[in-house]
Amino acid sequence: MASQALTTISLTSLPKLSQGKVRDLFSLPGNRTLLFVTSDRISAYDVILKNGIASKGQILTLLSAKWFEILSSRIPDLKHHFITLTPPPAPGVVTPDEQRMLRGRSMVVRRLKIFPIEAIVRGYVTGGAWLEYEENQTIHGLRLPAGLQRCQQLPQPIYTPSTKAELGEKDINISPAEARAIVGDKYATRIEELALACYRAGAAYAEERGIIIADTKFEVGLDEKTDEIYLVDEVLTPDSSRFWSKEDYQVGRDQDSLDKQVLRNWLTANGLKGKPDVEMPPEVVEKTRDRYLEVYERLTGQTLEAALKALEE
Template sequence: MTDAPYSLPGWTHTYSGKVRDLYRPDDGADRMLVVASDRVSAFDHVLEPGIPGKGALLTRLSLWWFDRLASPAGGTPIPNHLVPGAHAPHPVADRAMVVRALDMQPIECVVRGYLTGSGWAEYREAGTVCGIPLPDGLGNGDRLPEPIFTPAYKAPLGEHDENISFARAVDLVGADRAAQLRDTSLEIYARAAATAEDRGLILADTKFEFGVDGAGVLTLADEVLTSDSSRYWDAEAWRAGSTPAERMASFDKQIVRDWLAANWDRRGTPPNLPAEIVARTAASYRELIARLTG
């Protein structure tokens, strides 16, 4: 696996997900170190090789968005899990965040503003996305009449996340918390989409994760609005494109998904990514940061 856990003085590795590693402080403080690796995943598999520099790029973008969303000038401040003034240790300083430990919610909060991906596949079969009816006549890449909240249940490690209805989300976390997750996710999406639009980008969809702190405050956590958790498209290409491929010129890991879908039947071990796909993906991540942050 690319990016094996680091040996970090004062921190003990406790968990590795598909692309991130978690560490706990040896002094018992109520915080964690979240390290973004260069690993890349698609279709619930970690692929080889990784994307050079990916972890640092995604951390940089998350920090930029956390700061922007926390600013009253951008709307209602969104609390996040960063520990103010804390610095990650060398050698992971550019790819890690020191964060507060939270009671993480078991729901992945997905917001879709455009019809694509698994949503497009479901729409072609049933006219719905995650069970939500949509108007007839939409095409791949079309803008939805309004953004929709389509939660997913975060499955245990090694299992597949499951798209769920809002009613099921209520069963999992209660009516008030489910409504808060939905409304906060839609608000963040609207603000981020407007920011992207100002920079010639479309935020097609994204996913958020939230936790609750000791005071009961809903808190934005994990990564936010990165190339791994979101689909970003070039706005001019979307307006001018005559085919889905032309319309959805992307700045995310869709390059990886498309290559893998064309070269793997999803059985057994996925093939290694070609060097050209790795290079194109890394370039798209860098371009997105340049366009968003200037």
């Protein structure tokens, strides 16, 4: 049986800078790095659910760390914000109890300026993109070939950004041209190229393990001193991506996703989409957790328990 979900992150040793839907950000001594802590909170349709998913923060953190390693090996000169899973590098910064609480759910990361967009890449037409395509044969305003079916692979992956909303507000789908207006000509092409390269490399790795990455969203930061672009935040997790089993994939119908689509489906079926103060029933919690664990194990080749044990060695 899973342990209790950790939905509130309380650290007395470090100043909290911000709290997002899932992650809390703390300042570390020296002002050059941050402690990035992932709770067990879960959101859907931009709303945080009242209860969380036990171990979810550890799944997302350890999977992201694995992806930073994989993508770095497949994309020359890739820069990312991840430094270490060991919280934090200086002795005595957090208490022993806090260290135990943070095990497997925290990353020490570089402090960067974050661009105010979500760099979404789609390899398949599904979800809200399918609804737009059905109506207009476009996705985020981009014209696509006629005759595509639900969940069909696109001729090539496309960059379909959105705004990055403040907590409590909703992201808005925008065109690449609108994203360029937000981030500026100097960085727009570099962000798009990075997002597409990361998607292609990640999708190829996942396919080798029987997983289709239908779409995903990345976040990107800037080192203002060097003017270099960095991949930041979580990467290719079941919170930020749609994962399908390659074995079960079939064009023309919705897929049985290995991500939080279980939760989205339950909310929609019960008329709760986008409503606040919703509590998931135990069966939805467990089914969602099972999907997260399955995709974690298939992508990393090890159990969560083994990964957490390795952190103690």
